[in-house]
Amino acid sequence: MKIGLIGKKLGMTQVYTDKGEALPVTVIQVAGNQVVQVKTVEKDGYSAVQLGFGDKKEKSVNKPEGGHFKKAGASPKYVLKEYRVDGEAPAAGTVFGPEVFEVGDVVDVIGTTKGKGFQGVVKRYGFAGQPMSHGSMMHRRTGSIGCRLTPGRVWKNQKMPGHTGTTNRTTQNLQIVQSRTEEGVILVRGCVPGHNNSYVFVRPAIKKAAAKN
Structure with missing residues (x-):
């Protein structure tokens, strides 16, 4: 059974x-994923697990959150993410890491893109611009x-200047190049959304592509 993982983007190498052949890869730290809650068909109507990632001090969580983690026998976490599972779900408190994925597996990585602030249409959408001479x-x-x-009005979704970045993006069909259990990281071929030290979500590829040689 393969489920998704929560990770932290450490950078590229x-x-x-x-x-x-030199392959560009993104290093993602995934060690320490812990099952915080198990959802079943009988009780919740579907089968899933809620994972937590990133240890958090107990004094930094309120009582409802603390009780949620304590019930599962898990330490407080910064990030929670739910993944559907097929078949028997792992028990609460189970810890996962790079061993979930093997070399050659194809995954999707979801992250939040870098924020660029307020930008014009040339940088935001790649507009060609207008004349650069003759008094323009x-x-x-x-x-x-x-x-x-x-139509006598401005159409909806007209491309105009505005805030750029900080949007959810999914990069699909990335190959696992290395799975380093002892270091707690996986190396994914190519780039993924987000800045260094940002949280990302790694899941088995939905539109699975053939592994690259």
């Missing part, structure tokens, strides 16, 4: 294959956003 004063401006005739 590269590893070499037996053929001498509209170099990086949006340009026309509508017409006073038909």
Whole structure:
């Protein structure tokens, strides 16, 4: 049975294959995932487990949260995430790590993209911009956003300047290059959303692709 894991993005590096090929990889710390709650079909209508990640001081949780963790025999955690399971679910308090995934497995990684603040349309959407010479004063401006005739208004979802980043993104079909149990990390080929030390969610790929050589 394979379930998802909660992890922390540590950064990117590269590893070499037996053929001498350099592969860009993202290092994700996943050691210490603990089952905080088990949901069953009889009681909850579906089968799932709630995982916790990142140890938290007991004084930093309120009484309802403390009771939730104590009931499962787990230490307080910073991040909680629920994953569906097929078949028998692991017992509360069970701890998972890199051993959940094997080399060659294909996963999806969900994270929050880096925040860029308020940006114009050139940086936000890749607009080409307007003339850079002949007296033009509209170099990086949006340009026309509508017409006073038909339809006589600005369409919804018109691309305009605004806040950029800090949105949930899923990178699909990434291959597990290494699973280092002793170090508590997995190495995923390619990049994943988020800045270093941000929390990410790793799950078995939904649209599973063939493993890369």
